[in-house]
Amino acid sequence: MAASTQPPLLEVKNLRIEFPTRRGTLVAVDDVSFDIAEGEVLGVVGESGAGKSLTGASIIGLLEPPGRIAGGEVYLAGRRIDNLPYEKMRQVRGREIGMVFQDPLTSLNPLYSVGSQLVETIRTHTDMSESAAQQRAIDLLGEVGIPSPKIRINQYPHQFSGGMRQRVVIALALCVNPKLIIADEPTTALDVSIQAQIIDLLKRLCRDHGAAVMLITHDMGVIAETANRVAVMYAGRLAEIGPVGQVIKNAKHPYTHGLMGSIPKLAHATERLVQIEGTMPRLTEIPNGCAFNPRCPKVFARCMVERPDLTPVDSSQISCWLYDKTMERTGSHG
Amino acid sequence: MLAFIVQRLFQAIVVMFVVALISFTMFQFVGDPVNNMVGQEATTEQRDALRERLGLNDTIPVQFAHYVMNAVQGEFGLSYRMGKPVQELIAERMPATMELVAVSALMALLIGVPMGVYTGLHRNSWLSRGFLTISLVGISLPTFVIGILMILAFGVWLGWLPTFGRGGVVDLGVWKTSLMTAQGWSHIIMPATTLALFQLTLIMRLVRAEMLEVLRTDYIKFARARGLRDRAINYGHALKNTLVPVITIMGLQIGSLLAFSIITETVFAWPGMGLLFLQGIQFVDIPVMSSYLVLMALFFVIINLTVDLLYYAVDPRLRSEHVGAGH
Numbered sequence: 042m043a044a045s046t047q048p049p050l051l052e053v054k055n056l057r058i059e060f061p062t063r064r065g066t067l068v069a070v071d072d073v074s075f076d077i078a079e080g081e082v083l084g085v086v087g088e089s090g091a092g093k094s095l096t097g098a099s100i101i102g103l104l105e106p107p108g109r110i111a112g113g114e115v116y117l118a119g120r121r122i123d124n125l126p127y128e129k130m131r132q133v134r135g136r137e138i139g140m141v142f143q144d145p146l147t148s149l150n151p152l153y154s155v156g157s158q159l160v161e162t163i164r165t166h167t168d169m170s171e172s173a174a175q176q177r178a179i180d181l182l183g184e185v186g187i188p189s190p191k192i193r194i195n196q197y198p199h200q201f202s203g204g205m206r207q208r209v210v211i212a213l214a215l216c217v218n219p220k221l222i223i224a225d226e227p228t229t230a231l232d233v234s235i236q237a238q239i240i241d242l243l244k245r246l247c248r249d250h251g252a253a254v255m256l257i258t259h260d261m262g263v264i265a266e267t268a269n270r271v272a273v274m275y276a277g278r279l280a281e282i283g284p285v286g287q288v289i290k291n292a293k294h295p296y297t298h299g300l301m302g303s304i305p306k307l308a309h310a311t312e313r314l315v316q317i318e319g320t321m322p323r324l325t326e327i328p329n330g331c332a333f334n335p336r337c338p339k340v341f342a343r344c345m346v347e348r349p350d351l352t353p354v355d356s357s358q359i360s361c362w363l364y365d366k367t368m369e370r371t372g373s374h375g
Numbered sequence: 376m377l378a379f380i381v382q383r384l385f386q387a388i389v390v391m392f393v394v395a396l397i398s399f400t401m402f403q404f405v406g407d408p409v410n411n412m413v414g415q416e417a418t419t420e421q422r423d424a425l426r427e428r429l430g431l432n433d434t435i436p437v438q439f440a441h442y443v444m445n446a447v448q449g450e451f452g453l454s455y456r457m458g459k460p461v462q463e464l465i466a467e468r469m470p471a472t473m474e475l476v477a478v479s480a481l482m483a484l485l486i487g488v489p490m491g492v493y494t495g496l497h498r499n500s501w502l503s504r505g506f507l508t509i510s511l512v513g514i515s516l517p518t519f520v521i522g523i524l525m526i527l528a529f530g531v532w533l534g535w536l537p538t539f540g541r542g543g544v545v546d547l548g549v550w551k552t553s554l555m556t557a558q559g560w561s562h563i564i565m566p567a568t569t570l571a572l573f574q575l576t577l578i579m580r581l582v583r584a585e586m587l588e589v590l591r592t593d594y595i596k597f598a599r600a601r602g603l604r605d606r607a608i609n610y611g612h613a614l615k616n617t618l619v620p621v622i623t624i625m626g627l628q629i630g631s632l633l634a635f636s637i638i639t640e641t642v643f644a645w646p647g648m649g650l651l652f653l654q655g656i657q658f659v660d661i662p663v664m665s666s667y668l669v670l671m672a673l674f675f676v677i678i679n680l681t682v683d684l685l686y687y688a689v690d691p692r693l694r695s696e697h698v699g700a701g702h
Contacts, residue, residue: 103599135602142600147593150612151692161611162601197691213601 048119049076050253051100051221057112058095058104058277060324067324069108070095070277074351077221082244082254084268084285086261086300088321092277093257097223099123100255101138102130118220136166139214139252141243143226145207149198155182155209156194159216166217181212185242204235211243218250225257236260240267261304265289273297276321276332283357293359295337331362339363383683387676392443394672398665399442403435429453451666456658461666464651470551471541472640472647476632478554478563479571484625487575488614491582495590496609506579513576518635522569522642529565537562539644566643570636574628581624585617592616618689626682630675 058070070092077083085093098104100115102122115123122133134140142148150158159178163169169177175194182190185208198206207227214222224243228236244267247254256268264271265285272282273294281294292298302315319336328334334344343362351358352365409422409431426432429452430441445451451461494503513521530538543558544551553559589595590613598608637649644650648667655663687694 101600103596131599131602131604133602134600140597140600142593142597144593148597150594150598150616152615152690153612154691161603161607165601165603165607199692210597213597 048116050079050081050118051077051255052116053096053100053113054116055113056096056099056110056115058092058099058108059111060108062107064325066111068111068277068327069324070099072350073113073274073277073279075272075279075282077253077255079220080248080251080253081270082247082256082268084264084271085255085257085274086259086264086271087274087280088259090321090324091274093274094225096274097140097225097255097257101134101140101223103134103140132166135162135219136217137219137221139219139222141207141210141214141222141224141227144230145203145210146230148210149206151198154195154197155201159194159209159213162213163216177216178212181216182209185209185212185246186238187212203231204239207231207235207239208242211239211246215246215250215252219252221253221255222247223255223257226259227256228258228260228263236263243267261289261300273300276327277324278332279351279358279360280333281357281359281361282351283355283359287355287357293354293357293364294333294361295339295363296333299336299338331360379687380684383680387680390676391669391672394669395443395446396439398668399439401661401665401668402438402442446666446669451669452662454655454660454663456655456660456663461662464663465648465666465670468646468648468651471553471645472633472636472649474552474554475563475566475570475636475639475645475647476629478567479569479574480625480629480632482567482571483574483578483628486571487578488582488621490575491579492586492609492614494579495583495586498587507583510576510579513572514580516572518569518573518638519642521572522566522639525565525569526642536565538565541646566639566645569642570632570639574632577628578621578625582617582621585620586613589613589616615689619686622682622685622689626678626685630671630678633674634671 053076054074056070056073057068060067060069073092073096075083085096087093095104095108099108099110100122102125104110110123113123114121117133117137122130125133149155153161156175156178159181160171160174163174163177164171167174179190179194182194187193187205187208193201198209201209211227214224222243227243228239231239240263243254243256246252254267256264258264268285270283271285271288273280273288273296275296281288281292281297288297289301292301296317299315299317303317305314317336322328322332322335328345329348330346331337331340331344331349334340337344341362347362349360349362349365351360354364409425409429413422413425430438433441442452449462451465453459454461454464457464490506494506497503526538529536540562541553541559542562543556543560544553545555545559553563595608595613598612603612636645636647637653639645640647640649641653648670651663652667654660655667
């Protein structure tokens with residue numbers, strides 16, 4: 042977060058996502074704030090249900106009802122976009138923010154050729170002629186590494202393998218050069234051998250096209266290789282956000298620490314993996330104070346009653362009372 | 376593609392052969408037609424002469440061979456009741472039924488599909504709920520009740536529409552149509568509506584269910600994330616994906632429209648094939664019955680073949696020669 046006069050590309054402020062249910066309102070994402078600079082790759086990690094995907098969907102305005110943004114603001118290049126009318130937001134989608142979903146096998150409409158899906162997207166957002174859009178589609182397919190794009194463009198999704206389809210999906214997300222790509226677990230559904238290729242491709246293309254990436258994943262390895270910064274989410278809240286080196290090598294929040302400990306390392310093959318005791322609470326059962334307190338190895342009295350806010354520590358921001366400098370710690374830890 | 380068509384054609388021939396066999400056996404089991412045809416005072420010689428003329432003295436396989444040979448050439452023998460060739464009777468009646476079925480099928484499609492799309496897209500609007508409630512009536516009321524109620528309302532009380540028969544017929548040489556005059560339309564509108572109502576509600580509910588299903592899929596979400604216009608998403612991406620099941624059901628339904636037009640034709644005294652068939656049953660007019668059976672089977676076979684070909688047009692997964700490394 043270098044200080045500059047320009048607003049960051051994406052700015053999320055105090056985002057709160059709620060699901061009204063018969064038994065009261067569930068808060069799925071609570072008071073989440075972060076920003077993404079131009080060209081930056083922000084990794085967002087956390088367990089299933091931590092609110093990563095919901096955060097991504099709310100930025101692009103595709104939260105599925107009954108989920109709704111109940112508070113906070115989202116700015117794209119200084120313009121507020123969370124309250125845009127539907128038609129205005131539609132024009133933002135695809136043109137300014139692209140999205141890549143998890144499962145390439147189901148992301149493409151089976152009844153249209155990949156070329157017509159590309160051309161359709163390009164022509165929705167630009168004034169390009171049919172033939173110019175067709176040429177651009179061929180170029181894009183070549184760019185995402187699909188061999189003989191001139192032939193493949195007329196083929197249908199079922200004629201592509203999973204990895205190839207994800208390449209097409211990436212081409213679709215990037216086809217009108219959006220400034221931000223939200224990639225929601227783009228490699229989870231793929232073979233391990235293909236995952237690295239797709240991540241490399243995403244990284245390279247976004248750099249070439251000058252697009253920033255919000256990379257949602259639970260694969261810390263992918264984050265370590267790809268991201269500039271990492272945001273760690275837990276139970277709908279941000280636990281820690283900071284430069285990737287800091288977060289991975291020097292995790293401060295006890296939850297991040299636990300996450301890092303649970304990754305196998307080749308160097309210590311015999312060591313038993315560390316595991317965080319317990320499971321993430323359900324949305325109906327989030328405890329008072331810090332949401333992580335029932336599982337935290339360093340919990341103390343204050344964690345049970347007061348909720349920690351994000352506070353700067355070194356170059357990161359942590360929401361944990363262990364790093365609260367305004368007040369002497371009471372009680373013990375460990 | 377060609378192999379597929381050939382294979383389907385072969386299947387169709389087998390089906391038609393079996394149906395021909397069944398309709399042929401009717402001749403063997405349903406009474407002696409000669410008694411119905413000749414008067415009380417006919418002599419044995421006259422009976423035998425007729426028997427000989429009708430070919431009833433040949434062995435059964437020979438009769439069947441004759442039957443198939445004639446049927447292939449479009450000859451189904453003489454009607455016992457009318458003493459006229461059955462194909463002539465059918466040719467007279469077929470335009471009426473075909474027009475009735477075509478008009479009601481078009482009504483069902485052109486009204487049912489948009490209603491289904493609307494109720495799928497606006498699930499909770501009052502109009503959708505209204506459509507769904509009315510469609511329950513369409514599904515649960517028997518056809519003849521609807522027909523009679525319509526006659527009562529529009530024919531008797533309001534006096535807007537004629538209550539029976541076919542009018543305003545224009546002879547085009549091979550085909551007599553009632554679709555070219557206002558009078559013809561005033562006659563066809565009630566029976567066609569009656570016949571269409573069930574199909575319409577069925578199609579509406581099917582399209583609605585399919586739309587709800589398709590709108591939840593990932594490719595629709597991705598289409599939204601690409602910023603496509605709603606019209607493109609709803610009608611281009613979603614509706615096209617609902618078409619395969621709709622085509623299937625519509626094909627089956629056109630078949631049953633033909634078959635069930637019997638009831639509607641009776642209620643409205645519509646001079647179609649259904650009426651001919653019913654009269655055929657009353658008089659044990661077996662050539663009429665058996666040829667009706669064969670003709671209906673032929674229609675079903677043709678419709679199914681068309682449906683299969685339409686699948687090819689709609690779904691590229693069926694027409695590709697080599698299958699990629701999918702699931």
